[in-house]
Amino acid sequence: xxxxxxxxxxxxxxxxxxxxxxxxxxxxxxxxxxxxxxxxxxxxxxxxxxxxxxxxxxxxxxxxxxxxxxxxxxxxxxxxxxxxxxxxxxxxxxxxxxxxxxxxxxxxxxxxxxxxxxxxxxxxxxxxxxxxxxxxxxxxxxxxxxxxxxxxxxxxxxxxxxxxxxxxxxxxxxxxxxxxxxxxxxxxxxxxxxxxxxxxxxxxxxxxxxxxxxxxxxxxxxxxxxxxxxxxxxxxxxxxxxxxxxxxxxxxxxxxxxxxxxxxxxxxxxxxxxxxxxxxxxxxxx
Numbered sequence: 001x002x003x004x005x006x007x008x009x010x011x012x013x014x015x016x017x018x019x020x021x022x023x024x025x026x027x028x029x030x031x032x033x034x035x036x037x038x039x040x041x042x043x044x045x046x047x048x049x050x051x052x053x054x055x056x057x058x059x060x061x062x063x064x065x066x067x068x069x070x071x072x073x074x075x076x077x078x079x080x081x082x083x084x085x086x087x088x089x090x091x092x093x094x095x096x097x098x099x100x101x102x103x104x105x106x107x108x109x110x111x112x113x114x115x116x117x118x119x120x121x122x123x124x125x126x127x128x129x130x131x132x133x134x135x136x137x138x139x140x141x142x143x144x145x146x147x148x149x150x151x152x153x154x155x156x157x158x159x160x161x162x163x164x165x166x167x168x169x170x171x172x173x174x175x176x177x178x179x180x181x182x183x184x185x186x187x188x189x190x191x192x193x194x195x196x197x198x199x200x201x202x203x204x205x206x207x208x209x210x211x212x213x214x215x216x217x218x219x220x221x222x223x224x225x226x227x228x229x230x231x232x233x234x235x236x237x238x239x240x241x242x243x244x245x246x247x248x249x250x251x252x253x254x255x256x257x258x259x260x261x262x263x264x265x266x267x268x269x270x271x272x273x274x275x276x277x278x279x280x281x282x283x284x285x286x
Contacts, residue, residue: 002020003021004019004071005017005019007091007095007096009092010091016070017045017064017065018064018065019096020056020062021060021061033099033100034059034060034061034102035055035061035104035280036098036101036104037051037052037109038104038108039106040107041108041208042069043183044186044198050266050269064092067080067085068207069187070187074203078203080206082111085112086112089103090116090119090123094123099122099123101125102124103127104128104276104280105128105130106130106132107236110132111211113127113128114127114129114216114219114223117223117225119219121225127226129228129229130230130264131232131235131262133236134216134244135215136211138212139212148172149201152201153165155196156195158195159185159195163184164181165181166185167180179266179267180267183266183267217248221250225251226283227249229249229254230272231257232262233259234261236262253279255276256275257271
């Protein structure tokens with residue numbers, strides 16, 4: 001079962017949180033230490049469904065649609081700063097009674113998670129970082145993303161057309177990747193003339209500026225809780241940088257998933273579970 005819970009984020013932004021439960025578990029909104037899942041840029045809470053289902057067998061699990069994403073508010077004036085995203089996540093932990101929480105974040109959500117852990121150690125019990133770099137990406141990356149958004153053939157005629165473009169036709173796809181097509185099909189909405197992303201690409205570009213131009217090693221070093229850094233061998237986080245992140249973390253550990261790319265938690269759910277479950281069992285039962 002999935003229940004929607006409403007959260008008031010920074011600046012009064014309305015956020016949608018989704019609690020995954022078994023029918024026999026406590027009612028939505030019950031207090032208690034839990035797990036908060038934070039998706040990456042352009043993602044939404046539904047991308048965590050496979051992970052949330054097995055975690056909900058023994059724990060309280062909530063996935064948050066971050067501002068500008070999913071069913072959460074997309075304020076035209078923002079802000080879409082690191083401070084706003086972190087404050088939203090803190091609000092979710094506090095308002096839903098999840099703390100001390102175990103944070104599991106992918107990409108942008110992982111950066112939000114470790115910044116929250118650094119700034120509010122009392123709220124965070126443990127952390128999983130999924131395929132997110134601590135180094136700045138550089139201005140060229142932002143230009144590439146701007147050009148990429150412009151190449152999208154939106155509106156798409158159908159969800160099948162979405163899957164075809166993102167899974168095969170997108171110039172960024174090196175070989176057919178049906179899971180990538182499915183991933184983007186989940187973040188589309190239908191309008192009279194076709195299918196569009198539920199998010200504003202301009203807001204996504206604004207959101208990523210802070211890791212395009214800024215490194216985040218200092219905040220990573222301030223994370224005191226047990227932390228697992230996970231990467232796919234074909235993902236965006238290289239092995240050398242991942243291992244340096246583990247070294248910088250006071251209580252860091254490392255895992256990697258063969259034959260996986262950036263969306264490792266989504267398109268390799270079984271291998272993802274194998275990689276993170278022992279760590280989560282250790283921190284959630286301690």
